[in-house]
Amino acid sequence: xxxxPAAMVTRGLRVALAxxxxxxxLSMEVRFGEVLAVVGPNGAGKSxxxxxxxxxxxxxxxxxxxxxxxxxxxxxxxxxxxxxVPQQSSLTAALSVREVVTLGRYVHRPALSRLREVDHLAIxxxxxxxxxxxxxxxAFSDLSTGEQKRVLLARALCTEARIxxxxxxxxxLDIEHALRLFALLRGLATTGHAIVVxxxxxxxxxxxxxxxxxxxxxxxxxxxxxxxxLSAEHVRTLHGVTMISGGAPSFVLPDEAx
Amino acid sequence: MDWLRIGAREKExxxxxxxxxxxxxxxxxAASIAMFALNLLAGTSDLADGKLHDTFLALRTTRGxxxxxxxxxxxxxxxxxxxxxxxxLASPDVLGTTAGASFxxxxxxLLLQATLTGGAVHHVLPELLLPLGCLLGAxxxxxxxxxxxxxxxxxxxxxxxxxxxxxxxxxxxxFVTSLAQESWELGRAVIAFALGSxxxxxxxxxxxxxxxxxxGTLAAMLWSRPLDLLLSGEDEARVLGLDVTRxxxxxxxxxxxxxxxxxxxxxxxxxxxxxxxxxLRRLVGVSHRKLVPAAALGGGVFVLACDVLARSLPSxxxxxxxxxxxxxxxxxxxxxxxxxxxxxxxx
Numbered sequence: 140x141x142x143x144p145a146a147m148v149t150r151g152l153r154v155a156l157a158x159x160x161x162x163x164x165l166s167m168e169v170r171f172g173e174v175l176a177v178v179g180p181n182g183a184g185k186s187x188x189x190x191x192x193x194x195x196x197x198x199x200x201x202x203x204x205x206x207x208x209x210x211x212x213x214x215x216x217x218x219x220x221x222x223x224v225p226q227q228s229s230l231t232a233a234l235s236v237r238e239v240v241t242l243g244r245y246v247h248r249p250a251l252s253r254l255r256e257v258d259h260l261a262i263x264x265x266x267x268x269x270x271x272x273x274x275x276x277x278a279f280s281d282l283s284t285g286e287q288k289r290v291l292l293a294r295a296l297c298t299e300a301r302i303x304x305x306x307x308x309x310x311x312l313d314i315e316h317a318l319r320l321f322a323l324l325r326g327l328a329t330t331g332h333a334i335v336v337x338x339x340x341x342x343x344x345x346x347x348x349x350x351x352x353x354x355x356x357x358x359x360x361x362x363x364x365x366x367x368x369l370s371a372e373h374v375r376t377l378h379g380v381t382m383i384s385g386g387a388p389s390f391v392l393p394d395e396a397x
Numbered sequence: 398m399d400w401l402r403i404g405a406r407e408k409e410x411x412x413x414x415x416x417x418x419x420x421x422x423x424x425x426x427a428a429s430i431a432m433f434a435l436n437l438l439a440g441t442s443d444l445a446d447g448k449l450h451d452t453f454l455a456l457r458t459t460r461g462x463x464x465x466x467x468x469x470x471x472x473x474x475x476x477x478x479x480x481x482x483x484x485x486l487a488s489p490d491v492l493g494t495t496a497g498a499s500f501x502x503x504x505x506x507l508l509l510q511a512t513l514t515g516g517a518v519h520h521v522l523p524e525l526l527l528p529l530g531c532l533l534g535a536x537x538x539x540x541x542x543x544x545x546x547x548x549x550x551x552x553x554x555x556x557x558x559x560x561x562x563x564x565x566x567x568x569x570x571x572f573v574t575s576l577a578q579e580s581w582e583l584g585r586a587v588i589a590f591a592l593g594s595x596x597x598x599x600x601x602x603x604x605x606x607x608x609x610x611x612x613g614t615l616a617a618m619l620w621s622r623p624l625d626l627l628l629s630g631e632d633e634a635r636v637l638g639l640d641v642t643r644x645x646x647x648x649x650x651x652x653x654x655x656x657x658x659x660x661x662x663x664x665x666x667x668x669x670x671x672x673x674x675x676x677l678r679r680l681v682g683v684s685h686r687k688l689v690p691a692a693a694l695g696g697g698v699f700v701l702a703c704d705v706l707a708r709s710l711p712s713x714x715x716x717x718x719x720x721x722x723x724x725x726x727x728x729x730x731x732x733x734x735x736x737x738x739x740x741x742x743x744x
Contacts, residue, residue, distance in 0.1 A: 190632075193636050194635065194636070195632050195635060195636065214635065214640040214641075215638045215640075218637055218638030221636075222636065225632070228629055228633060229483075229629055229632070230633070232483075232628040233682065233683055234628065235682075239629075242625060242629065242637055245626060245637050245638050248622070250619055294637070298637065298638070
């Protein structure tokens with residue numbers, strides 16, 4: 140993996156929710172050109188970390204995004220740099236898939252302006268990349284959870300932000316779409332994006348992430364090359380289970396089959 | 398960006414779906430013209446009387462304009478409130494905004510009486526007292542509700558809070574009405590205002606409601622994209638680049654202003670902000686860019702039709718407009734509610 144410039148850097152990051160410290164003095168870095176997997180048991184602070192990096196939670200310490208402190212950025216500046224795909228959308232209104240994805244162009248369009256050619260290109264590319272082009276005219280609320288996740292990713296891609304935060308993006312995806320998603324994320328990383336993805340499935344982190352950040356009770360247990368960090372010892376410390384290598388089947392997309 | 402170039406624009410769109418909104422807008426514009434024509438003809442006065450022909454037409458024109466613009470204002474206010482609170486059941490009357498505007502409006506009528514008799518207020522023009530009072534009441538009500546909504550983002554809590562606010566302001570308003578009975582003229586004015594009426598509306602009322610409705614509709618159009626973003630909730634809207642605090646502030650201001658303007662010229666016109674956006678959402682979809690102009694036209698047509706009906710019913714005295722909007726709006730909303738129970742309950 141080629142080391143790129145720092146996309147996001149946190150120093151002494153502390154976040155409290157309901158007067159309870161969730162993240163404790165966390166210092167981490169994500170670089171352009173890499174996929175960073177955030178791994179840890181339930182309640183470790185993974186989603187809180189992502190929501191903080193997305194600018195949704197107040198924090199102490201510093202979070203520097205492409206050289207600028209996160210809180211100093213305006214809403215538009217932040218959205219142009221950082222995009223976030225939540226576990227689930229709060230959207231219940233009957234917007235079409237295309238309309239949902241079009242919302243991602245908000246930061247690029249002047250008020251009342253019609254969609255320009257560049258907007259249409261971005262929207263169609265995002266729909267195509269996430270394999271939801273065929274669903275474009277369907278109501279978002281009528282889709283399955285997995286399909287909705289792909290639409291939310293398309294919306295995030297539409298913002299053209301170079302830092303992409305994803306909270307358990309494969310949770311409801313079938314195996315083919317999960318593999319396609321990771322292929323897409325790796326592809327985005329090679330074109331210079333920085334990807335931070337919260338994962339529960341360690342085999343996905345091992346197979347697709349360049350680096351992994353292991354969180355335990357809101358603090359860093361380890362951070363580094365995914366294959367080195369996700370060792371049997373760390374997995375036992377984090378989850379209390381024993382990792383057995385080589386036994387489980389692995390899957391690849393048809394065009395990647397040996 | 399490289400990944401952008403890979404995609405090609407999808408040109409095949411559903412023609413029917415694309416044409417539906419323009420067709421609905423054209424239909425509503427045609428209905429507006431037809432209703433204005435009916436408005437000129439409806440009423441007990443005889444247009445055949447050559448001496449009074451022009452006077453009657455002028456009176457009916459301004460009255461029709463006021464009814465139409467008040468309806469537009471309430472429907473657009475409903476659209477903004479529903480977007481702001483992410484709930485299709487939110488509307489100025491359900492949320493207590495209309496009752497708030499009405500209560501302080503009644504208070505300002507009392508103040509106006511005091512101004513005229515004793516010169517209690519010198520710094521405010523008397524004709525501005527009622528609209529300003531309505532605006533203050535609407536703002537007060539919305540701010541209380543927003544504080545509740547921020548503490549508990551739940552549709553039931555929101556609606557119950559709106560119901561409570563509405564009940565509170567109606568009770569306070571009733572108290573003001575009873576105080577107003579000390580003077581016969583003031584008592585009549587307050588009751589007419591409470592029942593909702595555009596009888597006798599003239600150019601002064603047009604001058605109040607026209608700029609508010611036009612500016613409010615244009616503002617809602619301008620804020621249509623932020624309102625679309627809010628459909629995903631405040632967090633997602635924020636991530637997509639929306640300044641949620643600023644948007645919320647503007648939405649409250651415009652909802653209050655539009656409601657206050659409508660209440661100031663037409664009194665308490667129930668169900669307009671609820672029924673019209675909800676019915677039109679089924680035709681043009683939830684995108685605010687389409688919904689706002691449709692609501693502006695649809696709200697106008699609805700209230701003007703109610704006013705024409707109010708003047709056409711065989712009755713010794715004219716049925717108050719607010720009574721007609723309530724009688725027609727309530728069953729209409731119930732019908733819409735039953736047809737789309739699922740989407741309403743899931744807000």
